[in-house]
Amino acid sequence: MKAAKGKGAARKDTKEALKPVEDRKVGKRKVALKADKSSNRQAKKGKLAKKDPNKPKRPPSAFFVFLEEFRKTFKRDHPNVKAVSAVGKAGGEKWKSLSNAEKAPYEAKAAKRKSEYEKLMTAYNKKQESIADDGDEVSDRLRPEVNGQDDQESGEVYLLCILE
């Protein structure tokens, strides 16, 4: 299904005809490459992969939190660059440049994200159970108590404090 799987041939063709941006390198290597030797950990073998309605997406790591902000900056400085890879590389490089203290706030947010993720997982977990039990709508069950995080900000500040 990988649309651009045949990039090799496609690139050769479009190379001279099309050239929208300077770096539209649509053909290199990426995570898909890992799938090569993958033992099907997630197993898309077929029926095993059950799609969940509200599958909680994984929380963005500290790097992603930083990247989110970095993207804006990068685009402001380089409005011409429209390549995600460019931002990725630049962001990665910058990220390594950051000190622990600078990464601290991002890590703090990442930690917070993880907390919510765990809650989502709990709610998601329950929902799965509920569905199996009832098999009908169970919105009541899906109630992640995220409200109990009133002191989350304090936690962040505290984290920064101790890290600083």
Add this chain to the structure above:
DNA sequence: CGAGTGATTGTTAGG
């Protein structure tokens, strides 16, 4: 029209 890709690193979870 849509799903997929590229690139970065971190995190997560299963084997």
Add this chain to the structure above:
DNA sequence: CCTAACAATCACTCG
């Protein structure tokens, strides 16, 4: 313990 998938982003590309 280790490995690999997957998280956001956005223009682009093939089917």
